[in-house]
Amino acid sequence: MIVMKFGGSSVANADRIRHIAEIVREYRDHRPVVVLSAMGDTTDDLFEAAEQALHGHVVLDKIEKLHLDTVKALEIPHEEVTRRLNELRTLLTGISMLKEITPRSRDYLVSFGERLSVRIFSAYLNTINIRSEFQDSWDIGFISDSNYNNAELLPETYETIRKTLGSYASGKKDDGKAIPVVTGFLALDKKGFITTLGRGGSDLTATVIGASLRAEEVQTWKDVDGILTADPRIVPEAHSVPVATYDEVAELAYFGAQVLHPRSMRPCLQTGTPVRVKNSYNISAPGSIIVTKHTEKVPPVRAITTKQNVTLVDIVSTRMLGQYGFLAKVFEIFAAHEVSVDVVATSEVSVSLTVDEKTEELSSLRRDLAKFAEVTIRKDKAIVTIICDVRRSSQILAQTFKVLALKKINIQMISQGASKVNISMICNSSEAVRVVRLLHQEYFGSDSTVLTNTSGGKK
Numbered sequence: 001m002i003v004m005k006f007g008g009s010s011v012a013n014a015d016r017i018r019h020i021a022e023i024v025r026e027y028r029d030h031r032p033v034v035v036l037s038a039m040g041d042t043t044d045d046l047f048e049a050a051e052q053a054l055h056g057h058v059v060l061d062k063i064e065k066l067h068l069d070t071v072k073a074l075e076i077p078h079e080e081v082t083r084r085l086n087e088l089r090t091l092l093t094g095i096s097m098l099k100e101i102t103p104r105s106r107d108y109l110v111s112f113g114e115r116l117s118v119r120i121f122s123a124y125l126n127t128i129n130i131r132s133e134f135q136d137s138w139d140i141g142f143i144s145d146s147n148y149n150n151a152e153l154l155p156e157t158y159e160t161i162r163k164t165l166g167s168y169a170s171g172k173k174d175d176g177k178a179i180p181v182v183t184g185f186l187a188l189d190k191k192g193f194i195t196t197l198g199r200g201g202s203d204l205t206a207t208v209i210g211a212s213l214r215a216e217e218v219q220t221w222k223d224v225d226g227i228l229t230a231d232p233r234i235v236p237e238a239h240s241v242p243v244a245t246y247d248e249v250a251e252l253a254y255f256g257a258q259v260l261h262p263r264s265m266r267p268c269l270q271t272g273t274p275v276r277v278k279n280s281y282n283i284s285a286p287g288s289i290i291v292t293k294h295t296e297k298v299p300p301v302r303a304i305t306t307k308q309n310v311t312l313v314d315i316v317s318t319r320m321l322g323q324y325g326f327l328a329k330v331f332e333i334f335a336a337h338e339v340s341v342d343v344v345a346t347s348e349v350s351v352s353l354t355v356d357e358k359t360e361e362l363s364s365l366r367r368d369l370a371k372f373a374e375v376t377i378r379k380d381k382a383i384v385t386i387i388c389d390v391r392r393s394s395q396i397l398a399q400t401f402k403v404l405a406l407k408k409i410n411i412q413m414i415s416q417g418a419s420k421v422n423i424s425m426i427c428n429s430s431e432a433v434r435v436v437r438l439l440h441q442e443y444f445g446s447d448s449t450v451l452t453n454t455s456g457g458k459k
């Protein structure tokens with residue numbers, strides 16, 4: 001069996017729904033379990049509706065119109081959808097009268113997005129003769145703690161999913177069983193209240209189902225060609241990475257590449273279930289597969305990413321050389337101010353690190369650090385990261401710096417990540433795009449030399 005997850009933009013309107021229904025048809029023999037997000041921006045719109053209700057206004061027009069228009073265009077029965085929309089209106093009216101909302105009722109409110117989308121999609125599949133059944137995720141076993149808005153699934157979820165979907169998953173090709181279409185993002189707590197799994201949580205729903213049922217693979221369908229060698233807005237000729245490891249994807253996700261959140265990959269990482277990122281506009285392309293470790297030979301450089309707008313903090317100890325406890329003290333202060341650090345490089349008496357430029361605590365942080373160190377703060381920097389096999393770091397660094405030196409680009413700090421899959425460099429924000437393009441050309445361009453130079457798989 002496989003799990004097929006479609007995000008909000010893949011179900012944004014009737015046309016998109018028709019399109020992905022055909023994709024599901026293609027994979028019908030693979031016994032898919034389908035997981036959906038809310039249509040388009042519905043989750044955001046529901047949060048917005050909650051805000052409006054708190055100010056006494058019931059604003060539901062956009063959400064209602066989108067769902068009713070879709071029902072009409074797809075020519076499916078409207079009762080299920082109308083009933084949910086009425087329930088939603090009642091809820092918003094209640095909030096608007098009380099002018100009060102709890103985390104629990106907010107989860108109940110945003111759950112309508114996914115609950116509506118699965119009803120619509122499943123009804124549509126049935127009208128085109130693909131037997132299907134919508135499922136609110138709790139009906140197949142999704143049970144969580146009561147940490148509303150960001151709930152954690154309870155371990156028994158896995159076992160219950162096997163009980164509820166096991167026979168579908170292991171069934172025979174033409175046994176006529178209905179394809180389950182499951183709400184992403186949602187669960188129920190032990191008290192029976194709806195919870196949500198955090199923004200982007202539908203991916204987690206998909207990987208939990210995939211891991212429970214030991215799926216052949218979990219497919220997450222996007223509008224781009226899987227994982228790319230660089231952000232296509234920076235490097236238009238970026239192409240897809242056929243195979244990446246969970247570690248590499250975690251680094252990419254951190255740098256804002258639109259892949260999967262590391263949290264949502266964990267269930268499949270534990271069972272070794274492959275996750276495949278596919279392009280709904282390019283169905284036959286293999287996309288990118290995420291695996292626990294490389295077994296085939298792959299080029300040493302996988303992707304180049306950048307994170308703009310960071311601030312570089314240089315901290316030089318004013319105490320004696322060789323004194324212990326310097327780093328401990330530095331990080332203690334960062335922890336006390338709750339400032340998260342991205343990239344770090346150290347020497348005996350100094351440490352350089354980057355923080356997000358929006359960090360508000362910077363001046364108080366500086367004051368505390370200044371008690372035992374000289375502090376220089378440099379703004380408008382960017383991190384450029386090479387996701388690569390760091391066992392080849394000497395070669396990669398030599399090649400990288402040769403290119404950058406030739407173009408007179410100065411790198412202000414460099415750090416090789418402990419995850420063994422990344423080398424990060426700090427440059428001026430204004431130069432970041434150029435650096436990414438130069439390196440992409442060097443490692444992936446037509447005259448690249450490194451691509452032919454493959455490295456073995458095992459770590």
Ligand code: ASP
Binds near residue numbers: 043113198199202203
């Ligand atoms: N609809 C939810 C969100 O927008 C969950 C998801 O899309 O994964 O965050």
Ligand code: MG
Binds near residue numbers: 038043
């Ligand atoms: Mg969404």
